[in-house]
Amino acid sequence: MTGNTESAYRELLGKYKDAMVLSTAQGVLHWDMETMMPPKAVEQRSEQLALMSRLHHKLSTDPQIQTFLTSIQTSPQIQSMGEVEKRNLYLIGKSYREQAALPEKLVGELAMQEAITVNAWKRAKAKKDFALYKADLKKLFELSKQSAEILMKVKETKTPYEALIDNFEPKMSAEAISRTFDELLGGLKPLIAKIEACQTKPSPQVTTQPVPIESQRVIAQLITQTLGYDTASTMACGRVDETEHPFTSGCYDDVRITTHYHLNNYTSSIFSVLHETGHAIYEHNISPEWKYQPVGAPCSYGIHESQSRFYENIVGRSREFWMGFLPQVKVAAPVLAGVGLDEFVRAVNRVERSKIRIEADEVTYSIHIIIRFELERDLFEGKIGIDELPSVWNQKYAGYLGVEVKDDAEGVMQDTHWASGLYGYFPSYALGNIYDGQIVAAINKALPDWRSQLSRGNLQNINAWLKDNIHSRGDLHNPEELIKRATGTALNAKAFIAYLNEKYGGLYGF
Amino acid sequence: MTGNTESAYRELLGKYKDAMVLSTAQGVLHWDMETMMPPKAVEQRSEQLALMSRLHHKLSTDPQIQTFLTSIQTSPQIQSMGEVEKRNLYLIGKSYREQAALPEKLVGELAMQEAITVNAWKRAKAKKDFALYKADLKKLFELSKQSAEILMKVKETKTPYEALIDNFEPKMSAEAISRTFDELLGGLKPLIAKIEACQTKPSPQVTTQPVPIESQRVIAQLITQTLGYDTASTMACGRVDETEHPFTSGCYDDVRITTHYHLNNYTSSIFSVLHETGHAIYEHNISPEWKYQPVGAPCSYGIHESQSRFYENIVGRSREFWMGFLPQVKVAAPVLAGVGLDEFVRAVNRVERSKIRIEADEVTYSIHIIIRFELERDLFEGKIGIDELPSVWNQKYAGYLGVEVKDDAEGVMQDTHWASGLYGYFPSYALGNIYDGQIVAAINKALPDWRSQLSRGNLQNINAWLKDNIHSRGDLHNPEELIKRATGTALNAKAFIAYLNEKYGGLYGF
Secondary structure, eight states, rough: HHHHHHHHHHHHHHHHHHHHHHHHHHHHHHHHHTTOOOOOGGGHHHHHHHHHHHHHHHHHTTTHHHHHHHHTTTTTGGOOHHHHHHHHHEEEEEEHHHHHHHHHHHHHHHHHHHHHHHHHHHHHTTTTTTHHHHHHHHHHHHHHHHHHHHHHHHHHHHHHHHHHHHHSSTOOOOOHHHHHOOOOOOOHHHHHHHHHOOEEEEEEEEEOOOOOHHHHHHHHHHHHHHHHHOSSSSTTOOEEEEEOOOEEEEEEEEEEEOOOOTTOHHHHHHHHHHHHHHHHHHHSSOGGGGGSTTSSSSOHHHHHHHHHHIIIIIITTSHHHHHHHHHHHHHHHHTTTTOOOHHHHTTTTTOOOOOOOOGGTTTTHHHHHHHHHHHHHHHHTTTOGGHHHHHHHHIIIIIIIIIOOSSSSTTTTTTGGGGGOOOOOHHHHHHHHHHHHHHHHHHHOTTTHHHHHTTTTHHHHHHHHHHHGGGGGGSSHHHHHHHHHHSSSSSSSHHHHHHHHHHHHHTOOO | OOOOHHHHHHHHHHHHHHHHHHHHHHHHHHHHHHHHOOOOGGGHHHHHHHHHHHHHHHHHTTTTHHHHHHHHHHHGGGGOOOHHHHHHHHHHHHHHHHHHHHHHHHHHHHHHHHHHHHHHHHHHHTOOOHHHHHHHHHEEEHHHHHHHHHHHHHHSSSHHHHHHHHHHSTOHHHHHHHHHHHHHHEEEHHHHHHHHOOOOOOGGGGGGSSOOHHHHHHHHHHHHHHHOOOOOOOOEEEEEOOOSSEEEEOOOOOOOEEEEOOOTTTHHHHHHHEEEEEHHHHHHHSSSTTTTSSSSOOOOOHHHHHHIIIIIIIITTTTHHHHHHHHHHHHHHHGTOOOHHHHHHHHHHHHOOOGGGGGGTTHHHHHHHHHOOOHHHHHHHHOOOOOGGGHHHHHHHIIOOOOOOOSSTTTTTSSSSSSGOTTTOOOHHHHHHHHHHHHHHHHHHHOTTTHHHHTTHHHHHHHHHHHHTTTGGTTOOOHHHHHHHHHSSOOHHHHHHHHHHHHHHHHOOO
């Protein structure tokens, strides 16, 4: 690139950087709100966040962006641009068109109705009464549908629902998700039957023994250190704090995680730290030369989730990991001295049909997601209405998981997503598992020795594989393409089913 | 107000609010940088702060501000406006004219040269070699002078230096400061002589005994609670964290302080928490109905300092305060069980001629400031040059304080202010003391019983007096006017000298 085209490209990147830097600042304010902020400051914080959202919207819908884009796209130099430059232009154009297409009035109404509906949801969930928030949920759903119909045209998706999926899993078709989820369900059903047929069920006892919070804090730091996420040294890029619901916040050289410590449930914080550390490592490993560029961002929510679940489940629930790590945990928490390796590994790999998604195990988790995906899809196709949500929810839980939902608090109201206007988000959770199946198959080939390395506490090669093939590549490709390049296989659930069968066959002895 | 004038006024307040809310968000990022941020995130944070500064400058120099101001000022309705509305318009106009008058190029050069000079100062101070940063200091001083010359015209001050003072102490003349400082010096000299003539010197021993950091943390929370700054409850508006240099950050319902804990110097954190709590209470007590308006801000740096020093010195170094508080401290730190009240009060009120400003006592502190004021004034009048600073500094320390400065690290390079471009700031510190003298005289009249209330641990009436007469009034008046209204007396150092004579006469027995 030379002359005007190059300067237009630089201007575009500069504008993108401003918007991105501002959103990282918003991220720090969100993190502070959840972890450090004095309680009385809530109103002040909402003023700050509202202003910053307005400023962010202004930066990212600046009409100059279209002017620069057009000037580059009509220049003959576009042909000679590299892969990164082209992807940057594509991503800037996509985001600009989408944001500019949504009328400011609708965006404002959505934000307002989201806040109202989340509040109504909290009250309704506490009273176990779906009727208390049904009307607000309907309003929010109608507004989301309006927004999805506008986005469908800009994103050129087949359906409005697919346009929402695209917000989380770019260019993933609802049809591909349906097909893969059906394949997954087909594999999970017989596996669950086999597990349930086993006589010897793992005992959860070893995970319920009280462990002092101070020891749990030391274990959390041990985990981040072992996985290679620096939260302690003088060059640390992260930190671990406490919140009711664990989360990861930030990017590049400032990525922070949170966890919760329960005296009588120490494995809860262990697995949440493993999970959030996976998210954190991904954000930290994105190529530094792409900092503040569109390509210098995570690929998708599903890919993000594949990384958190890789460290939580594939690594963190493996026998090999605990061979090396359990002795260290015992030093930090001498109260666990009597815990046996096999007993522990079996306990943290219990499989149970359950009603609550966030408490579900590695095997049944995806079924919770498939139920939500089917409901969302049918809602947006008009096959079911908001009124019917609770009854259809309960039917599906009875049919797919064989559990009886007693009330809507443990049923359709358990998650905040729909009340927060997050439609099209759920599929990404299960896609994360599916991607992991493909990733673990690829690692089996590339590093046949990886499990024995892991058992010696050596994660170096696994980390390097994930960094090279997933993390560092940022948003250079859409998720399907990224996974295909990384694993050599197209999106499919077979590998994940095979991984589960091998692992649980070993654990349950079938 | 009605119609166009009212809507112009509302628009103006809206624009002011945006800029102020953004600066409170910047404040949170600064606080996070000093307290929580992972070390590797420095570069990212500077990107965020630089962007937010640019956005803030854009908001506060929006040409629409002048349009609205003109439309209001030319409307006949200006006559019927209330005191608050008129002050808001005055402050918006003042700030807009000042910011708009400074060329963007100069502002950029100043920011750049400040960063360079602070770095050079750090290196030079470490090597105790003024010559290492003299050239950068000269550049910064010249740029500051340029900026002062521009501001002098807008602010209509007599000299460029007075324009800089106005940044910290609005409408305070250099002449008034000179006169009051001379008066102060005239009172301090004989007082110091009397103190030094005393045979029995207080022993510092009681303040050097090791106190566990955990106990010091409990004491810090006890102090904030006792003074009425809520850092612990579910309605807390503040918190206490640790940094090398204590500071206060934030406003209204989110005001945070920091302190440092030294095992062998527990009174250091006690007095820094008392000091910062004074700043915090001031910010928190500004009238909530003026939130995000120009009047809803602190009055001046000197008034701010008067409040921190009131709680640190007038209250916090009084015998009466420790009558109620020392027993509580002993519960938190049983290691101090043997400390006697008189011994403690005498130890924390030691008077010593010293070389380091921030370690100076209540009596000699102002002399350190007077030396800096005279040097700044003479620098801007061209009576001395940057080259002569070290030698003139040392002469003044010998003359005014009778101490011999051994090197420039403990001399002219001890403070960061001049290296950071903060000229005109120092006078505010001593003005804080002088205001406190007038305030304590007024409280003596209004609440003749206040010291005996204090000895019973009751700060309610003192707090209420400060809130009503100083804090809640925000920036409704310039500092001289505020102090006159609060105390009934014009700016003068007599009251502060009288307060010191009475207190130290009692302590030293003269």
